[in-house]
Amino acid sequence: MCLEQRIEHYHRDKTRDYYQCQHCQLVFVARASLPALSKERAVYDCHQNDVHDSGYRRFLGRTADPILARIANKAEGLDFGCGPGPALAAMFTEQGHPMAVYDPIFAADRTPLAKQYDFVTCTEAIEHFHYxxxxxxxLLQLVRPGGWLAIMTKLVANKERFSTWHYKLDPTHVSFFSRSTFEYLAQRDQLTLEFIDSDVMLFQTPND
Ligand SMILES: [Zn+2]
Known part of the structure; x- marks a missing residue:
């Protein structure tokens, strides 16, 4: 996250080596282990993320509810990495919020990335980031001053837990964040940060 060069080997399993930046604590796979687009698409096509699935909506509600509690009527949002079924966008639209979506595979039109939003959501997506x-x-450039950025991703606890962590077994999961990494980013980029849930982080950008 920081382009520092202090990298240490973190873990090895049957398929990949994992490294950790000693400055921002990000854990990541070697470049050679990054999945090709065709492989990514094949894995995502197996995900069943139905807009009408109540369990899935409850899951996403842990990100949507804290934002809904903080934004004004008709505040505009973007779901970055919306995936094949834009369930989260539908949940905000139902509450009267105009929503844009972007996904490099499923909604690849980059036009929505040319403007700014009152809130940006990125759920179960940042762990797929190759860069x-x-x-x-x-992400930060998409948020208006004083706006919100919500991230949902499972967090690295420590090396021991990482060794048995099922989350790393998905070949499309390549960037693993921890509380320390998000705290580092908040401090560096002058964001306020709240840990809303074990896997939900809410950032607010500074006012102008
Ligand atoms: Zn770093």
Whole structure:
């Protein structure tokens, strides 16, 4: 996340080596282990994320509810990495919020990335980022001053837990964040940060 060069080997399993940046604590796979687009698409096509599935909506509600509690009527949002079924966008639209969506595979029109929003959501997507440093900058540029950025991703606890962590077994999961990494980003980029849930982080950008 920080382009520092202090990298240490973190873990090895049957398929990949994992490394950790000693500055921002991000854990990531070697470039050679990044999945090809065709492989990514094949894995995502297996995900069943139905807009009408009540369990899935409850899951996403843990990200949507804290934002809904903080934004004004008709505040505009973007779901970045919406996936094949834009369930989260539908949940905000139902509450009267105009929503744009972007996904490099499922909604690849980049037009929505040319403007700014009152809130941006990125659920179960940041762990797929191949260039997290760059993609984080993209996310921040999409949020208006005083706006919100919500991230949902499972967090790295420590090396021991990582060794048995099923989350890393998905070949499309390549960037693994921890509380420390998000705290580092908040401090560096002058964001306020709340840990809403074990896997939900809410950032607010500074006012102008
Ligand atoms: Zn780093």
């Amino acid at each position: 997290p440093h760059k993609e984080w900058q993209t």
